[in-house]
Amino acid sequence: MIIVKKHDLLRKELIKQFYYGKRLTLTELSKLTHKSLPLVTNTVNSLVEEGYVQEHGLAPSTGGRRALSFLLSDQLQRYIVAVAIDQLVTQVVIYDMMNKIMITPESTEITLFKDDPAVLTEITGFIKNYIVRSGIPAHQILGVGIGMPGFVNAVEGINYTFLKPDGDTSLKKHLATELGLPVFIDNDSSLIALAELKFGVAKDLKDVLVVNVGWGIGLGMVVNGSLFRGHTGYAGEFSHIPLSATNKICSCGKRGCLEVDTSLLVMIERAKAEMNNGTSSSMEKLYKKKGELPADEFLQAARAGDPLAVSIISDAAFLIGKGIATLIHIMNPGLIVLSGSGAIAGKILMAPIQQAINEFCIPWLAEQTEIEVSQLAADAKLLGSATLVIENCNFN
Amino acid sequence: MIIVKKHDLLRKELIKQFYYGKRLTLTELSKLTHKSLPLVTNTVNSLVEEGYVQEHGLAPSTGGRRALSFLLSDQLQRYIVAVAIDQLVTQVVIYDMMNKIMITPESTEITLFKDDPAVLTEITGFIKNYIVRSGIPAHQILGVGIGMPGFVNAVEGINYTFLKPDGDTSLKKHLATELGLPVFIDNDSSLIALAELKFGVAKDLKDVLVVNVGWGIGLGMVVNGSLFRGHTGYAGEFSHIPLSATNKICSCGKRGCLEVDTSLLVMIERAKAEMNNGTSSSMEKLYKKKGELPADEFLQAARAGDPLAVSIISDAAFLIGKGIATLIHIMNPGLIVLSGSGAIAGKILMAPIQQAINEFCIPWLAEQTEIEVSQLAADAKLLGSATLVIENCNFN
């Protein structure tokens, strides 16, 4: 039988608040957790005794008696392993509880293919190796958070699209036994939204949609201040809504999907094709030399103002904007965030998106929604994975 | 100063549960309200003393001691005025607390036009007259619930599209002073969704979308078991998402809106045009005689299998289905309900909608969502208005 401490739930909630809010007073904590001050006071005191939390002087005056402030103890040796898997690259990093990078991040090029057991072995080995080399003992690691594309059931810990382990075990369980650590997995777009909600422009907002511009177009939804997953966990399948007029067939087998014309993969293919057709571009030299065009270089060229890259991104962005117009009508969000690795080209995305919104949105509705580019951008992925651990681990 | 009774919140919640659940035991109420049994027991007892609730024998056995059951007192003389306003007709009815019709419903043909103060006066007079003639004293009326199309801010009680009163007062306040009763207003599609959630096929479900098939196509959204309104209250503006390939300009000024091809108004216009062009139909006789084609007759003809009506509805339904495919991708709902007055033609709608879903949805996602036709259909509107009163009034 597992004995659960009395204040355990509030204890967890308080640690989370310290993780998100850094330096907090008892009154603030009471409001954030919707618990009474005496109860919060007692629980924080026991957290201080435990060594988890420490006093940190008086908070700035607000016109009356100054409050004591608290934060997570700097003696606290607890770390989080954050993993971001995408179609081509797997990244891993170890953060401390202040979201400071403890161990230099590493990445490896592993292409995600359906039903190939070797890929899972490779990724597992990569993560395990990184953790072992970090030298951090297992009892100081709160857990491993993993974000990945595909239809992910976060509760069951199953990815129905990629990395299916042999037998009837779930990916989560499989990794947990392989790594000897608690493992939590979720859809990459959901985690990016979580990162934006806790640390980004969406902080403390209630109704936000986060568009993940990356290899595909993903969507993470925040409803009533928390992640919305839908009836069975697959809400936000934005990239396959019927929008485009093209006849190209999507990987999902349907026609007209948003993804066909807006994924970074397609954009790069188009750039290469145009260069092969003789269109000149600053990317030419690199492309001719390597025979490839990495996404980073493509985005970099666009930021530097390369006409070809800018024009390709603009075309895609207009279609994304048409999709966003649909989202605004249905969800009436307060804010839409452009995030994910593609958000580095945020400024270029904004104009055509705004144009599409003007064309396809009822003005009255469009007015109610702000559109912003993420500050976190490429960091959102890993930060989201870390947040997933904090949201689900047990802090012992 | 207003003195608020201690148990007031729980008291209200319990009365609501009795309204929705009819006959309930203390244990059931405890679970429904998430309050402890002793507390619920005390509060129900005081409700019995008050005369609001009465004991009603033992509940059916569940294998142990049989529980006492309670229901709203049959001596309780409390009534609800439910009003449903649409583009052409305004209906009103008085229900008792068992949703039984107390006074024969009445309706009047008042066309809703923007910024014409006479319309508001007319509608106000119609409602007032109905209430006065009912002979029910004001103190027995819990409130007046009104559902109407347009951009409605339910909290402020303002309809930004229709029925704007002179001066800086809100529609809600204006009607409340005119009628001398508490008034609550909301968007018609939201109220239809509320009716389906509390009394229809969506009862007790968590993630449901209710499509209001009527003069336009509306959408009421249920997220996490309660009505979702979005950041500023206008979520579910389904009918103006960019979908259709036609070039017809919508009333909103944009092209490609779902509404252009799917509203009942447009369907009837098309039927009339086809008949003028010589297409034979069972509706011909009536149309020639009246020079008009009422919606009821059109829907009736479709149900009776008239080929013209069926074909027109089927074409519209396919487009609605395309819109529903988008909704399934974004929201991943457990259930989509076809409701509103057009749901009478539910069987005819189903086939083309299902076809569109097959064509535009990822099969894996489509599997997770049920599509059902409402049982309430035309009653949903007024039932929703009544529910709005129950959700917001003070039961005194």
Added chain:
DNA sequence: ATAAACTTTATAATTTTTTTAAAAACTTTT
């Protein structure tokens, strides 16, 4: 400048609510 008035936080006392335990009422099984 200094004291009074006002704010805000911290702690103690009280009340409310929940949790746990025990008793009562009814079913089902042996």
Added chain:
DNA sequence: AAAAGTTTTTAAAAAAATTATAAAGTTTAT
């Protein structure tokens, strides 16, 4: 028909939220 098992009801104990009071710090007025 009695015993064992359920479920509801009532009672006692524990936990938590309110309310009240005290303490600490700011601002305002003299």
